[in-house]
Amino acid sequence: xxxxxxxxxxxxxxxxxxxxxxxxxxxxxxxxxxxxxxxxxxxxxxxxxxxxxxxxxxxxxxxxxxxxxxxxxxxxxxxxxxxxxxxxxxxxxxxxxxxxxxxxxxxxxxxxxxxxxxxxx
Amino acid sequence: xxxxxxxxxxxxxxxxxxxxxxxxxxxxxxxxxxxxxxxxxxxxxxxxxxxxxxxxxxxxxxxxxxxxxxxxxxxxxxxxxxxxxxxxxxxxxxxxxxxxxxxxxxxxxxxxxxxxxxxxxxxxxxxxxxxxxxxxxxxxxxxxxxxxxxxxxxxxxxxxxxxxxxxxxxxxxxxxxxxxxxxxxxxxxxxxxxxxxxxxxxxxxxxxxxxxxxxxxxxxxxxxxxxxxxxxxxxxxxxxxxxxxxxxxxxx
Numbered sequence: 001x002x003x004x005x006x007x008x009x010x011x012x013x014x015x016x017x018x019x020x021x022x023x024x025x026x027x028x029x030x031x032x033x034x035x036x037x038x039x040x041x042x043x044x045x046x047x048x049x050x051x052x053x054x055x056x057x058x059x060x061x062x063x064x065x066x067x068x069x070x071x072x073x074x075x076x077x078x079x080x081x082x083x084x085x086x087x088x089x090x091x092x093x094x095x096x097x098x099x100x101x102x103x104x105x106x107x108x109x110x111x112x113x114x115x116x117x118x119x120x121x
Numbered sequence: 122x123x124x125x126x127x128x129x130x131x132x133x134x135x136x137x138x139x140x141x142x143x144x145x146x147x148x149x150x151x152x153x154x155x156x157x158x159x160x161x162x163x164x165x166x167x168x169x170x171x172x173x174x175x176x177x178x179x180x181x182x183x184x185x186x187x188x189x190x191x192x193x194x195x196x197x198x199x200x201x202x203x204x205x206x207x208x209x210x211x212x213x214x215x216x217x218x219x220x221x222x223x224x225x226x227x228x229x230x231x232x233x234x235x236x237x238x239x240x241x242x243x244x245x246x247x248x249x250x251x252x253x254x255x256x257x258x259x260x261x262x263x264x265x266x267x268x269x270x271x272x273x274x275x276x277x278x279x280x281x282x283x284x285x286x287x288x289x290x291x292x293x294x295x296x297x298x299x300x301x302x303x304x305x306x307x308x309x310x311x312x313x314x315x316x317x318x319x320x321x322x323x324x325x326x327x328x329x330x331x332x333x334x335x336x337x338x339x340x341x342x343x344x345x346x347x348x349x350x351x352x353x354x355x356x357x358x359x360x361x362x363x364x365x366x367x368x369x370x371x372x373x
Binding site (some may be wrong): 003015021092093094095096099100102106107108110113114117118120 | 154157181182183186202204205206207208210216219220224225227228229230231296320321334366
């Protein structure tokens with residue numbers, strides 16, 4: 001296995017693990033922003049000097065610069081996907097709590113319902 | 122509708138288990154005043170009135186948690202004698218169950234909770250037998266199982282998927298059940314107060330078993346008959362949904 005393959009696979013797993021484990025707090029958000037920043041810098045660099053990316057790619061054993069960029073994108077995409085999933089779950093859970101609270105507060109209190117049911121029988 | 126319950130319900134808590142085993146069930150329990158039947162309800166206008174009416178022949182207290190149904194399910198359930206708790210938006214069956222259980226927990230005289238599907242696939246006599254077993258054996262949870270005997274008829278594919286779900290359930294929760302996805306259960310007050318179902322949709326069945334297992338509660342399985350009518354079949358979960366359940370269970 002190529003060194004770069006090991007690095008990329010480890011990166012994919014790490015991004016997944018970090019995003020799954022951390023509780024979407026400020027640190028989580030900061031990491032996401034740093035990663036995004038790195039991606040932007042790399043993208044700009046590759047546009048300005050396509051040759052440079054190829055040099056880097058060759059140095060780590062990948063044929064072309066575009067391939068290296070593609071691998072980077074795959075990692076970033078997976079990270080974004082997991083992160084979006086986590087955020088959606090957290091939002092859903094808050095919506096559930098709100099809806100449940102409203103439902104229970106607006107419902108006939110169980111003590112009243114109990115009395116009514118027992119009366120009716 | 123309440124014709125079957127002839128005796129006045131006992132106000133006090135039900136007597137010690139096995140107090141008078143010769144008395145008929147309905148008379149001894151008096152409509153099970155310590156039990157709340159929780160029915161998660163979503164778009165079951167066609168059958169919910171019958172299901173609630175049948176439940177009310179044996180159980181005084183039925184609460185339907187309407188999960189934002191766009192049809193008249195909630196009104197029909199209310200007219201049939203159930204108390205209705207309404208979710209403003211649709212959240213899923215797991216969320217509805219948790220809401221119903223929390224509603225029942227607000228009643229300090231509640232001793233047990235029955236969970237019962239709104240589509241008419243469960244039998245009220247099974248639910249009643251399970252409540253009596255919970256009380257008689259002082260259990261914290263009784264899970265209905267359609268696989269303890271051969272009465273329930275299932276097509277081969279559905280049986281295989283349910284078996285696979287059960288194997289997964291047993292491997293991950295440490296609670297060995299024969300039927301992991303049966304909506305008919307009875308929980309003691311203690312078990313009900315241990316539950317925190319976080320999976321809003323269908324992955325709650327495994328989650329519920331897991332939490333019962335972790336809380337170190339006394340539980341048992343009880344054979345029940347699941348009636349697969351054309352209606353419940355058409356409303357039932359598609360088998361593909363088991364993929365969603367698996368993913369939700371794993372990803373948390």
